[in-house]
Amino acid sequence: MSNHNNRSPVPVPGGPGQGGFGGMRGPGIGPGRGPGAVPKVRAKNRSATIKRIWSYLNRQRKGLILVYVFTALNAVVSLIGPYLLGKAIDTAILPGDYGLLVRFCLLLLGIYALGSAVAWVQAYVMTAVSQRTVFELRRDLFAKYQELPLQFFDTHANGELMSRATNDIDNVSNTLNQSVTQLLNSLITLSGSLVLMLTLNIPLTIVALVTIPLVLLASRKITGLSRTYFKNQQRHLGELNGFIEEAITGQKVIKQYGREETETKRFRNISGELNKYSIRAQIVSGFVGPVMNMINNLDFALIAGVGGWMAFHGMASVGVIVSFLNYGKQFGRPISELANQYNLIQSAIAGAERVFEVMDMPSEYGGEAGGELPRLRGEVAFRKVSFGYKPDEPILKEVSFEAMPGEKIALVGPTGAGKTTIVNLLTRFYEINGGSVFIDGREIRELNKNALRSQLGMVLQDAHVFSGTIRDNIRFGRLDATDREVVEAAKLANADGFIARLPHGYDTMLGAEGGSLSHGQRQLLTIARAILADPAVLILDEATSSVDTRTEMHIQQAMKTLMKGRTSFVIAHRLSTIRDADRILVIQSGRIVEQGNHEELMGLNGVYHELYNSQFKRSLQADVS
Numbered sequence: 001m002s003n004h005n006n007r008s009p010v011p012v013p014g015g016p017g018q019g020g021f022g023g024m025r026g027p028g029i030g031p032g033r034g035p036g037a038v039p040k041v042r043a044k045n046r047s048a049t050i051k052r053i054w055s056y057l058n059r060q061r062k063g064l065i066l067v068y069v070f071t072a073l074n075a076v077v078s079l080i081g082p083y084l085l086g087k088a089i090d091t092a093i094l095p096g097d098y099g100l101l102v103r104f105c106l107l108l109l110g111i112y113a114l115g116s117a118v119a120w121v122q123a124y125v126m127t128a129v130s131q132r133t134v135f136e137l138r139r140d141l142f143a144k145y146q147e148l149p150l151q152f153f154d155t156h157a158n159g160e161l162m163s164r165a166t167n168d169i170d171n172v173s174n175t176l177n178q179s180v181t182q183l184l185n186s187l188i189t190l191s192g193s194l195v196l197m198l199t200l201n202i203p204l205t206i207v208a209l210v211t212i213p214l215v216l217l218a219s220r221k222i223t224g225l226s227r228t229y230f231k232n233q234q235r236h237l238g239e240l241n242g243f244i245e246e247a248i249t250g251q252k253v254i255k256q257y258g259r260e261e262t263e264t265k266r267f268r269n270i271s272g273e274l275n276k277y278s279i280r281a282q283i284v285s286g287f288v289g290p291v292m293n294m295i296n297n298l299d300f301a302l303i304a305g306v307g308g309w310m311a312f313h314g315m316a317s318v319g320v321i322v323s324f325l326n327y328g329k330q331f332g333r334p335i336s337e338l339a340n341q342y343n344l345i346q347s348a349i350a351g352a353e354r355v356f357e358v359m360d361m362p363s364e365y366g367g368e369a370g371g372e373l374p375r376l377r378g379e380v381a382f383r384k385v386s387f388g389y390k391p392d393e394p395i396l397k398e399v400s401f402e403a404m405p406g407e408k409i410a411l412v413g414p415t416g417a418g419k420t421t422i423v424n425l426l427t428r429f430y431e432i433n434g435g436s437v438f439i440d441g442r443e444i445r446e447l448n449k450n451a452l453r454s455q456l457g458m459v460l461q462d463a464h465v466f467s468g469t470i471r472d473n474i475r476f477g478r479l480d481a482t483d484r485e486v487v488e489a490a491k492l493a494n495a496d497g498f499i500a501r502l503p504h505g506y507d508t509m510l511g512a513e514g515g516s517l518s519h520g521q522r523q524l525l526t527i528a529r530a531i532l533a534d535p536a537v538l539i540l541d542e543a544t545s546s547v548d549t550r551t552e553m554h555i556q557q558a559m560k561t562l563m564k565g566r567t568s569f570v571i572a573h574r575l576s577t578i579r580d581a582d583r584i585l586v587i588q589s590g591r592i593v594e595q596g597n598h599e600e601l602m603g604l605n606g607v608y609h610e611l612y613n614s615q616f617k618r619s620l621q622a623d624v625s
Helices: 046-057 061-093 098-147 150-154 158-200 202-209 212-249 251-256 260-286 288-312 318-359 419-426 449-453 470-475 483-492 496-501 519-533 549-563 598-604 607-624
Strands: 380-387 396-403 408-412 434-439 456-460 537-541 567-571 583-588 591-596
Touching (some): 046 098, 046 158, 061 158, 098 318, 158 212, 212 251, 212 318, 396 419, 396 434, 419 537, 456 549, 470 483, 483 519, 583 607, 598 607
Parallel strands (some): 456 537
Antiparallel strands (some): 380 396, 583 591
């Protein structure tokens, strides 16, 4: 690398090209997004999704074993009741043995009481198992969100991603809570009823099975149609959540331009689509109950008719017929429940697929180099770096420059020139398409991202604060910092004064948007956070563009403290704030067209000279007016 002291201002010819991004947007950095970015959900592999859900459920093995035991016991108890009832009729009621009848009644009472107790315990255990399972699923999804590159968040609406972590996982939770035990109970009841029916009377069993093909055909038709509607329902629910999230965060803009009615109409349209598919899904799935009841009642009538004829001709006892009628109901009920559960499972699978779709995204830390980094000196070099957020739309074109340790480098140029893109590449929020970026002589792609970013500090135009106390927000820069270090950082950032005037000082609670703090006060907190983190390289992106002159003075003073002894990259539209920069890079259409300090660039009478004078004239006109 050449010595900075030997450099002279270098005018570089500009070239045609597309602009990049003028500033950082929202919590993510990069291209914007909107409700239209929500992807369609398609069922890829239902059996694989069920296996993955089961892999989570199977982690609660002890609880599942208890659920299996109590569910099986509950099913067995439900099968004993009709058998005892038939025996009571044949051996106690018809012969007139009232003593035996009382004993049968007490036994039945005990059996049904035991069934209720077992059902309650089984539901209690299953609730704990399903909630722990969903806790792990939601935890893994959130952890995956932390591993995904910013490009993923640029192409997905925030509300849609929130919907995956809430609505979709809630669907899985409801299914686990209801379906696992219901399926096991239905299978045991179905097989147990069939065995007991065959034991009691084979001809009546054949009669009971006549309606089974009709049940299977109806279930298949209804559930096939409802599955499509449930998938569309989940997709439109995610789209609606994305729209609501954007509308709430953009309330000031909506009110400023009087677009309340327009946004309400858009909400009605999106909500209308969700409503349409939700109604269809619920109506179609709602057919299952009535259709199955009709078929079960038909089956009951057939058993009663044939059974009555057989009893009349002495081919079966009255008790057997009564037991058989109960088993017939129990045999039909699991089939109906399985059909209903199938609808619920389809909804859960649609939600689980959307969750696992995110979990299968490649992590930005995959194949990362390991190990901590020594304290960086802050020597940065871009060598013929090219990049585009989309392959066919280049933003940066063979950008080359160097920054020596401790230098203040300013990036200026029109909106969309590629200023923010440069710092996005330095922080490895995005990976370059061509060329190389070096820090302290090492190619940054060879460095661990977390280790690299831990030594890079950022103060953005969007002064983001988190829910919690002011102390916690500052400590976000270094979690092991003491209270004294937090206060010292606030003093260096000129934030201690306004914090001390708050009723609860550093323990003042803030909402996600900063509560009653002004933008300038929030900005001072982010500077204090960066000071506490003690980064080797500092990035300031339009940090003073949204504050008044008085607040800007406080912020500029705080930033001078922060930049002392650190390599700093400053993006600013107000050129008066970067006159003291060691070097100014003038970027236009993705290329560095000029570089040098303020005096050198003014002497060139080029792009920077024109930008500076135009701002100076506007400032004078504003003062006069």
